[in-house]
Structure formats: C-alpha cells, structure tokens
Amino acid sequence: MSETSVSAVQHHAPPTSFIRKHVFSLDHKVIGKQYYALALVAVFIGMVLSWLMRIHLVWPNVPIPGLSLLSKSGAPGGVMTPEYYLSLLTMHGTLMVFFVLTNAPFAAFGNYFLPIQIGAEDMAFPRFNMMSFWITFVAFCILIAAFFVPDGPPISGWTAYATLSAVGSDSGPGEGLGQTLWALSIFVFCIASLLGALNFIATTLDLRTKGMTLSRMPICTWAWFITSCIALLAFAVLMPACLLLILDRVAGTSFFIPAGLVISDHLQPHSGGSPLLWQHLFWFFGHPEVYIAILPAMGIVSHILINSMRRPLLSHKVIIYCMMGIGFLSYMVWGHHMFVSGMNPFSSLVFSFPTLMITIPATIMTLIWLGSIYGSKLRITAASLFALGFLSMFVSGGVSGFFLAQPSIDIYLHATYFVVGHFHMVMGVAAIFGVFAGTYFWFPKMTGHMMNDSLGRLHFWLTFIGTYCIFMPFHYLGLAGNVRRYSAFVDDFLVPLIPVHRFITFAALFTGAAQLIFLYNLIQSRFRGAPAPANPWECTSLEWTMPSPPPFDNFGGKHPVVYHDPYQYGVKSSTGDYLMQDSPEEAGA
C-alpha cells in the first residue's frame, strides 16, 4: 500500500460529544448508517401496512386485532373501511418509494461508500450532508403524523393525483389535513434529496484522490453519481409541483382544479386548472425516480458480482454508458404512466418509443451480467446470491415492461394487478435485493463484524421464493382483469380469483416473516458476530484497504494513490488473484 505524504488536514474535527458522534454527526459513515436505520424503520412500517391490506383483501369482514386503535373511524371494530384501505395503500407506497427505495440503496450506501471508494475523507459538504438526513427525518415524521390526524392518512395513492389530492376534505376521508401533511412531507423530502444529490455530485467531481480518474471509479460509485444527477433534476421538479399542490389546497389557487367541479355535492370554488398538469409534473419526477431506486442497485450488484466471479465484467465502460443512457432516457418517458389519463393519443405514441428504447441499454446490461457470469466460478455467498436474485427479478419484472410500454396493451392492463406485479418486481423487489446484497457484502466493513452467511442464504432462498410467489400471480390476476386499488372483490368475475389472492396473502405473510431472519442476523451479528478482517471478500476497491470499521477520517489522515482500474481480478500478484486499486504492484499475466 502506498500513500502520499500529504499532511493530514482534517475535513472536520473528530467528534467528542455523544450528540456529535451519533446524532448530529458530520461523518458520512454515521449519516449513511442513519439513512439505513431510517429505511429499516420505514420498510418495517410499509411491510406491516401491506400485510394489513393483504389480510383485508382476502378476509374483508374479519376484524384485525388492534387496528381500531390506529384509527377508530378508519377501522371500526378492527374491520377497515374501503377508504382506510386506500389510506394504507397511500402510506405503503409513499413510505416504500421515498423512504426506502430512495434512501436505502442511494442515500445510505452512497453516503457510506462513495467518499471512501474515491479516496476522500468525507463528503464535500458535511454540514449539508447532516442536514439532508435530518430534513429527511423531519419529512418522515410529517408523513407518519398523517396516521394520527383526525381523518387519517390521504387516500390518493403515492402519486397523489389531482383533483382528488387537491380539493380538500370534500373528496374523502384523509383528504383534509392528512393530504396536506403528505404534500408537505414530500416537499421537505425534496429539499433533503436535493442537498444530498448536490453533495454526491460535488464530492465525486472534486474529492477524488490522486490517480482516481473517472474511468477508475468502481461501477457502484458511477451508479451513485449518475443517480445523484438524475435525483437533482427530478426532485427539482417535484418540489415546485408539491408547492403548487399545497397552494391549491390551502390558499385557494387553481393550478390543478378545473372549473365547475362538483364533489360531495359541493361546487368547488376553483376554475380553469389542469389535473393533467399534476400528472405531467409528478411523472416527470416519478419515472426518473424508478431509476433513482434501481441504478444504485445495479451498481452494487455489479460490484458484488465481479468480486464473486473473480474476473471483471465483459465491459466496465459499456455498463456505465448504459446507466447514463438509462438516466438520460428516463426524462423522456414520463408520459407512459399517463396512457389512460386522457392525454392526446398521439402523445402516447411519442412516449412509447423512448420507453421501448430503454429496453436496449437494460438488455445490454443484462447480457453483460449474464455473459460475464457464464463459465465463471462464482463464489456463492449471501451477497452474491442476492446479486443473482436481483438479476432474476430485474429480468422477470422488466419483461412485463415490454407489454406496458405499448399504449394498446397498457390501456387494457393499466388499472389492473399486472402493473402492480410489474413495478413491485422491477423497482421494488429488485432494488431491495440490491440493498440486501449490499448489506451482506458491506456489513463487515460498516460494523467490524461478519454476518452469519448460512442464515443469509436461508434468508435469500425464503425471500426469493416468497417474492416470486407474491408478485408473479399478480401478472395473471391482471391479465384476468383484476382491478387494482379495490379493497374487496365482490364482482362476479373477481370472486373466482379470490383463491389466488389468498395464496398471495399467505406468501406475503410468509415472506415478511422470513425478514425476521434478516433482522435477527443484523442485530445478532452487530453485537456477537465474528470480528471482520480488513478485506474479507478479497475485494480490490479502496474501502477494503482500511480496517473494519473504518476510522473516523477513513484513511488515517493520509490520501491513497490509485494505480489501477477498479477490478483487477484474475491476475497474479503477491496478494493472490487480485490487486488492490492502491497497490503500486504491476499485475502479472
């Protein structure tokens, strides 16, 4: 290992007080863990909400013990009302998309590992970094507060379509204060995300250590960087949209509410607004958001697969170009969420082409991953299993995207469970598998303890089988015409589908319970796990050059010098079949 003699100039002083160390910490590693913890809390709440919904769908008249404590009016006697079902649906979606899928793969792992992987001591703006986490936390609290206001959480879904979201309490329970809290929460979340994205971009461009050229950054660093560029532009659009929505709700403006709208026998005192405008602004953010969730997972999975295969991918650069391509195209396809919204059919056609084009970089990436794995001696660990699971989910969920990208097919499938199956697999589960893979891979570095790999593999197989059991039948339900967002199935054509729903509910309860293994492993390993060596996976990137867990200032006040491309595997060197990025040694053939 070689280091320059640059004297130690600390980015900020080591923290001394408890509060500075663990609460309002400026250290990117602590902030990364805070994001991870917040995502864990959010995913737990989101999962319980999905359980409640699944149970209600199958046994609509059976009281759920304790539910009436959460909302007396929403679940009188423990049986939820159709409106309360929608409230839970909204909160499930919002928590999962914003506070889990954005926070965990991007903000949590990105914060922890991006500075280390480029050889920096911390993020470029540590104070902004701390603020971005705590602002996110405030957004989370505002959202959760919606559970406890008199009329409960909003019923307009995580997409909060106007006019339902804009007109106020006339449009249903939860559309009063609950919806305002929702809009405020997302507005605040945007501020935090913008600060975070700004930090990631400036850090990547300016704080790379000597020799760390852009082409030498690991793929996951690239993924976080590209994601932060996407996030910067996407959240900058959602924020004004939320502001306009809040004004429509509290100040009586008419950005999204048309004239002559009668809801609950009340003529709404608005005129001339456009409900489609909200959808355009929302989805201009919303589609890139899908890639904000999935790109970091792609990066993490590539990083882990390369390490497990002990050889580089067929092409490092093409993967990065494909991620850039996906990021670029993600801004041209928002209209494919609006094929049935009353938009001009010609626009649908225009949005359909770039949507289908996204399949090109996505397919190239998949082929590179599969082609690289083919014939390799893969080291099977919990991390590499979840990386493979990601590929499986990405392909299975992505293929249904081919269908939905075409307006003629989407018109039939749009309001059905087919779409629910598609986005849960390709965006939800795939990204979560990336997070699991990252957790098993980096946990030793983050805590200094190894995780239990056998439990990890058990967790993988149960989760892998369980998620397929949940989300694959959704596609069948959709094709059979099963409408989404219904809280109970009483129509003639839906009743025969109830056994499928029952199977899904059992699968969901089972898969959720399997996550307790993960939780146990996480907590048990944190306190009782075997001590982790500096580089347990024989990995080449910079985070593995330092002790586990890393010291406060990452590289001990020195700056590493990088001599190699990130993935020098399958070479002959003094360390074995790999060469660390900061090793001055020449790679043998």
Added chain:
Amino acid sequence: MATVVQPPELGHQDPPPEKQHSGGAGFGNFVPSGGTLKALDDSSQEATRTGIWVGLAAITMSFAAFTSALLVRQTTGTDWRHLTVPPIVFLNTVVLLASSVALEIARRRVAAFARKQRVDRAVPLRWLAATLALGLLFVAGQYAAWAKLRAEGLYLASNPNSSFFYVLTAVHALHVLGGLGGLLRVVAKLRAPVFCLRRSTMDATAYYWHFMGILWLYILFVMWIKL
C-alpha cells in the same frame, strides 16, 4: 458549505494550493492503466465552486417546471386574464442588477486582496454592504409590488395570472433572501479578526447572486410575454 477547522490563509489561495481535503484528480487526470502515474497535478476545482453550479442547475430546473406549469395552465382554462405587472418591478430590476455590479466589484477586490495587492479590507466590505443594502431594497421593492397588486384586489387566488405572479416572485424572493444570508456569511468572514474567507466561498456566493439577477430577468420576461 465545507467546514474547515483551520481555514487556510487567503493569501495562499491564488493560485490554488495543494488540495486541502483530498488528493484531487480532476477530469484532466488520466493515468494509464499500466500503473505509472503521469499526471498528478491538481486540476480540479474546489468543491464549493462545483457545488454552486450544481445548485444553480437544480434551481434552473425548478423554474423550468414553474414555466411549463404556466404554459400548460394558460391553455387549459378560460380564466386566463392579462395582468399588468406593477411598474415598480422594473425599478427593482435596476436595483438588483446594480447590486450585482457592486458585488462583482467587491469580489474582484477580494481577489486582489488575496493576491496580496495593496487593497484595504474595508474596500470590499463597503461594496458588500452596498450589495446587501441593494438586495434588501430589491426585496422591499418586491413587497411593494405585492402590496400594489393587493390594493388592486388581486390576491394569490384571484386568477391564474396573479397566482403565477405571486408564486414566481415569492419563490425568487426567497432565493434572494438565501443569497443575502450567504452575503452576510461572507461579510462575517471578511470582518473576522482571523481572516478566513476562502475565495471559493466568495466566488460561489457571487455566482449565486449574479444568477439571481439573470433568473429575475428571465422571470420578468416570462411574466411580460405571458401574464
């Protein structure tokens, strides 16, 4: 902004010193994969400068969103009315542009000071004070414009035109207030007994402030042709 425990002396800031918080490989540093280090010179900018450009990109995007909302909204309803922009905003425009000129003079004086040319610290301070005063005057002027509209009975929710007028001007004014906060921070650093104003901080604040002027011209243009 980056926090530095021991701020480097300004006098050593130009040309940029050894990288403070990292090694610094910029775009221009392409080391051959063979492993020999060829170009290790620090060619990257300080993160503050990059950061401000990135922040400005986000603000630009937000106002692009407002603009497209305005364009869409104009075509959807039958309630689009002409709104006469209160004349005082043109005066405000002059004030804001003048503040930019004052700040640019201050920025160059600080740069000269950093080069250890014989410049009294009081000179840039005076120009900064002028910038601050003009900035406050701009915000006050905008407030007067809102008062004028209110007097005409045009409130936020009166019609879409007044809605957009208030939203665009208020969001811009909030950003200007943020810029004033940044300027106060620069002034505090410039006045501090231990001189600790980094040029990147000065530059970033100035870029932001100039951008507020450009953004205002854009908003004025949009309001002029559309409202």
